[in-house]
Amino acid sequence: MSELSLERGLNALRAEIDAPVAAFFSSCVHCGLCATACPFCTETGDPKYTPILKLEPLRLVWESEFTLWGRIKSSLGLTRKVDDKMLEEWEELLYDSCSMCGRCSVVCPVGNDLQYMIRKTREGMVASGHAPAGLIEASARSIRTGSPMGLQWKTLAVQIKHVQGSTGIEVPVDKAGVDYLVLLSSMEVINFPEYLEAITKIFDHAGVTWTLSTDCFEATNAGIQIGSKDIAAELVERVVSAAVKLKVKNVISPECGHAYTAIRWEGPNLIGRSYPFRVFHIIEVLDELRASGRLQTEGKENDRLSMHDPCNLARKSGCIQQQRNLMDLVASDFVDLKEHGVYQWCCGAGGGVSSNERAEPLKLAAFKRKKAQIEEVQPERMVTMCATCRTQLEEGLEAFNMDIPVVGLTEMIADHLVDKGPAKG
Amino acid sequence: MSDPMGFLLWVKGPAFNFALAVFALGMLARLVEIFILGRKTNYAEAKGGEWGPGFKTMLTRTVADPGTFARAPFNVVVGWIWHIGFITALLLFIPHIELFRGVLGIAWPGLPNPVVDAVTAITILALVATLVHRTQHPVKKHISTPEDYLVWTVTFLPVLTGYLAYHRLVNPYPLILGLHILSVNLFLVVFPFTKLTHVFTAFIARWYNGAIFGRKGVQS
Numbered sequence: 001m002s003e004l005s006l007e008r009g010l011n012a013l014r015a016e017i018d019a020p021v022a023a024f025f026s027s028c029v030h031c032g033l034c035a036t037a038c039p040f041c042t043e044t045g046d047p048k049y050t051p052i053l054k055l056e057p058l059r060l061v062w063e064s065e066f067t068l069w070g071r072i073k074s075s076l077g078l079t080r081k082v083d084d085k086m087l088e089e090w091e092e093l094l095y096d097s098c099s100m101c102g103r104c105s106v107v108c109p110v111g112n113d114l115q116y117m118i119r120k121t122r123e124g125m126v127a128s129g130h131a132p133a134g135l136i137e138a139s140a141r142s143i144r145t146g147s148p149m150g151l152q153w154k155t156l157a158v159q160i161k162h163v164q165g166s167t168g169i170e171v172p173v174d175k176a177g178v179d180y181l182v183l184l185s186s187m188e189v190i191n192f193p194e195y196l197e198a199i200t201k202i203f204d205h206a207g208v209t210w211t212l213s214t215d216c217f218e219a220t221n222a223g224i225q226i227g228s229k230d231i232a233a234e235l236v237e238r239v240v241s242a243a244v245k246l247k248v249k250n251v252i253s254p255e256c257g258h259a260y261t262a263i264r265w266e267g268p269n270l271i272g273r274s275y276p277f278r279v280f281h282i283i284e285v286l287d288e289l290r291a292s293g294r295l296q297t298e299g300k301e302n303d304r305l306s307m308h309d310p311c312n313l314a315r316k317s318g319c320i321q322q323q324r325n326l327m328d329l330v331a332s333d334f335v336d337l338k339e340h341g342v343y344q345w346c347c348g349a350g351g352g353v354s355s356n357e358r359a360e361p362l363k364l365a366a367f368k369r370k371k372a373q374i375e376e377v378q379p380e381r382m383v384t385m386c387a388t389c390r391t392q393l394e395e396g397l398e399a400f401n402m403d404i405p406v407v408g409l410t411e412m413i414a415d416h417l418v419d420k421g422p423a424k425g
Numbered sequence: 426m427s428d429p430m431g432f433l434l435w436v437k438g439p440a441f442n443f444a445l446a447v448f449a450l451g452m453l454a455r456l457v458e459i460f461i462l463g464r465k466t467n468y469a470e471a472k473g474g475e476w477g478p479g480f481k482t483m484l485t486r487t488v489a490d491p492g493t494f495a496r497a498p499f500n501v502v503v504g505w506i507w508h509i510g511f512i513t514a515l516l517l518f519i520p521h522i523e524l525f526r527g528v529l530g531i532a533w534p535g536l537p538n539p540v541v542d543a544v545t546a547i548t549i550l551a552l553v554a555t556l557v558h559r560t561q562h563p564v565k566k567h568i569s570t571p572e573d574y575l576v577w578t579v580t581f582l583p584v585l586t587g588y589l590a591y592h593r594l595v596n597p598y599p600l601i602l603g604l605h606i607l608s609v610n611l612f613l614v615v616f617p618f619t620k621l622t623h624v625f626t627a628f629i630a631r632w633y634n635g636a637i638f639g640r641k642g643v644q645s
């Protein structure tokens with residue numbers, strides 16, 4: 001990163017202001033409803049976390065520089081100036097207390113997409129040197145090693161060996177011309193090695209051709225979480241060049257919410273061009289396989305299951321029905337949380353909150369909303385499809401002494417595959 | 426101008442024309458300021474359209490989702506009541522319609538005066554309730570700025586003075602009618618420079634919201 005300064009930060013904010021931002025700020029009526037939508041507000045009860053207030057630096061720049069009336073007001077000294085002191089104060093509001101879950105964006109009565117603006121405001125925070133240390137470190141590690149956790153291919157190689165040993169199926173690496181390039185998240189590799197085994201089995205079962213790439217296996221994008229286009233674009237380029245090199249038709253984002261929105265929605269805009277391949281979340285791929293009859297399952301889970309929709313997947317990417325179709329395939333007693341899909345509640349860990357150690361207490365506080373939702377339907381286990389959500393659910397439930405295991409949907413599907421027998425191999 | 430009749434003629438003549446001009450030009454400038462910024466090209470493969478979901482959200486966001494309604498029933502219900510009341514009094518009171526006929530050349534059927542009267546009384550109560558709520562509710566109190574109170578005042582005054590004028594509660598009549606029109610002038614002048622712009626921009630904001638989500642295959 002080049003020299004960080006207030007001026008660079010302000011320039012970054014200026015560069016982010018577009019017609020939607022202007023329409024949003026022109027429309028806020030200070031009704032406060034966004035506070036009822038945000039788990040960081042509802043669970044702490046602290047009005048300073050009201051979503052629209054988190055955007056004050058961006059709003060001030062917009063008002064004082066992009067409106068005639070605002071320019072007059074600020075030349076008369078009637079507008080607060082955005083300075084380092086202010087940005088320092090806002091760091092907690094823009095990072096620690098916001099998981100960029102987008103729930104406020106679907107609740108605001110005038111239609112303000114607040115999450116869209118939080119993402120933009122973070123650009124100014126990074127450029128001015130006001131991003132949390134935890135996220136700066138994760139970004140630096142991503143650039144240096146390819147993984148926000150510093151995970152190296154050799155660790156993954158060991159895991160691949162294990163998977164091959166336990167399944168007897170080859171895990172394809174650097175295979176050119178296959179249908180899918182599979183990306184993973186470091187968090188998943190470390191915490192949930194079951195995932196790799198699960199997709200290996202499923203793809204073998206369904207006859208899907210796929211590969212991992214030694215050039216790039218990491219799907220997550222710390223650049224997006226911290227809010228730096230430069231870092232984010234570089235990480236996206238790595239995926240693109242790996243996919244291009246292997247000439248794959250599709251790229252699969254793993255059970256990780258933000259990785260998917262990063263590569264699916266932001267990626268092409270970060271690099272300024274469309275991809276020569278398509279991008280899917282693993283759940284979309286699995287549901288596609290289900291719909292085309294390529295997933296043959298047997299038996300069902302009999303305990304009471306409920307599901308946590310990752311914000312990035314459901315509200316922010318419209319993948320809502322797919323995971324329910326898949327649940328129907330393998331669960332006999334599935335009950336949805338009351339507010340789910342577009343109106344689901346965040347687990348509290350997204351948007352970089354989990355990489356920001358300082359935010360730990362807020363992260364746990366925000367989880368109380370999820371906890372209350374889970375208590376309402378009393379499942380025996382929770383199912384989800386994002387490693388960050390899953391870790392947060394596990395840690396949160398544990399912190400509140402709730403004995404509810406959390407499983408990944410992909411694994412659950414893999415557990416129910418019909419043994420296709422040796423003949424078809 | 427010291428006599429009530431002179432005052433009335435002034436507020437409904439030159440002052441009203443001035444206010445209308447500030448309102449129209451100011452609002453035009455605000456809209457230009459928004460649209461001129463445009464949007465960057467989006468290279469991500471779309472999952473859904475923008476126009477349909479955009480227009481849909483322009484309408485659907487008028488109604489709170491059930492969860493939000495349950496968490497903030499007062500906000501939602503009282504907000505609805507006074508918005509509907511205000512619009513009813515503004516657009517369906519027969520003397521107002523006559524005024525629109527004069528200015529715009531078009532007219533529409535109105536509501537009987539006693540109905541508008543009752544609606545206005547309810548609107549006054551609802552507006553007072555929103556003010557109390559703003560000063561008491563922890564979040565609203567915290568996020569409120571002087572502008573919020575200014576906007577409340579310029580919104581409340583036309584309704585109140587209209588009610589007083591209709592019931593002839595202030596004498597002489599030209600004075601209260603003049604004050605009513607003056608408060609409307611004030612409303613119009615303040616309009617483009619405050620959150621009152623949401624009357625127009627909220628529909629633009631909702632369209633963008635619906636379009637941004639719609640493109641990703643989500644109906645927001």
Ligand code: SF4
Binds near residue numbers: 111
């Ligand atoms: S819900 Fe929307 S209009 Fe209301 S305070 Fe929040 S951003 Fe403003």
Ligand code: SF4
Binds near residue numbers: 115
């Ligand atoms: S995006 Fe989510 S966490 Fe952030 S302010 Fe909005 S509701 Fe709160």
